[in-house]
Each structure stands twice: as structure tokens, then as C-alpha cells.
Amino acid sequence: KNEVEQSPQNLTAQEGEFITINCSYSVGISALHWLQQHPGGGIVSLFMLSSGKKKHGRLIATINIQEKHSSLHITASHPRDSAVYICAVRHYSGGGADGLTFGKGTHLIIQP
């Protein structure tokens, strides 16, 4: 069973700060997703990555397969970035279908 651990669980920062959210997992995976969920809202997929680094606007996601670790960075944070950020992994399946295994999320609040 793959465990997905996120840190920190809660993060409050000031507008403009550089934000880092971490995700560690325990067994080999085929892909890792970073998701964003606003309060009472739906879930938006930010990144899917299996190696290296991806960038989209002010968001950067990195993954280190050997260390089983991924980070999500937000540069020049803004109050609208306030949300829950969820790490999810897709582990190798034995031929059957697989769903995602999720971390519990990081609650991010960016104060003006």
C-alpha cells in the first residue's frame, strides 16, 4: 500500500512569499499529480509528472524519483492562491485498473 505524506499540513503566509509544499510517497509510482481544491469547490489538476520539473505560470512542480519526493512551489504568492493543495500518486498496478492514492492535503492561506 502506498502512503502519501504531505507537509506542512497547514501553511499561512504573506502575499508575495515563496511557497513550498512537500510530498513523499513510499513505493514506486508511474506518475504524481498535484491538485488544487478551493473551499466548497471542485478539484483542478495542476500538474501531472513522472520525472523532472514542470512550470505553469507562477507554479513549479518537481519530482525526485530516487528519493520518492515531490515539491510544489508558488512564486509571488497571492491571496487567490489560498486553497488546499493535494498530492496524489498513481502506483504501478498489476494489470488491473488503478485509482489515485491521495495525501491529506496542505491548507494554504495567503494573507494580503
Place this chain on the structure above:
Amino acid sequence: NAGVMQNPRHLVRRRGQEARLRCSPMKGHSHVYWYRQLPEEGLKFMVYLQKENIIDESGMPKERFSAEFPKEGPSILRIQQVVRGDSAAYFCASSASGGVTEAFFGQGTRLTVV
């Protein structure tokens, strides 16, 4: 191209009633996943379906819960004889194929059992 559509967005049921949650995948997607998010907990996988087939239901409770994805129409998650513990947000995701592909999520259905 509309995204993944779930309805209703909010559903209130009394204990013992049935709840039906619908998910229409993105156009061209034939793979549907259902997830449950309990209050203060992370998302948990429930079931994976392709058209007319249940591929993996390892996350589904053994009783009262069922899912289908018919040839025509949306995927349905059905919960019979609901109990207070079923109160949660239920999310559906779809993808064009299984495996390592982007999955697109719906807005979720928030079920409240009173």
C-alpha cells in the same frame, strides 16, 4: 468541450433513502473514477469504470454502494439506505484512457444525510 459534469451539486437525503449521483465524463473520455472525500479526510478511491464495465471496485464499501457506467448516459453512483456516515463529497474524474494519463475532475456532489 464541457468538463466533467456532476449533478446534483448538493444532495440532502434522510436516513434510509437512496442517493443517486451522476457523472458525465468529458467528451471522448471512456474511463470514469469515483472518489469520496469525508470531512477532514483526504480523498479515497472508490471505483473505476469503463463503458459497461467495472474495472476496479476495491474501494467501494461491500454493501449499499453500487456504480455503473452504461453504454449511453452518465455514470451513476448509487447509495442505498443512506446513513449519516455517508455524508461526504463525492468526486468523479474522467480520462481518455487508463494508466498514466491526465484525469479531469468534476465539481463534486456534496451529500448530506439528515
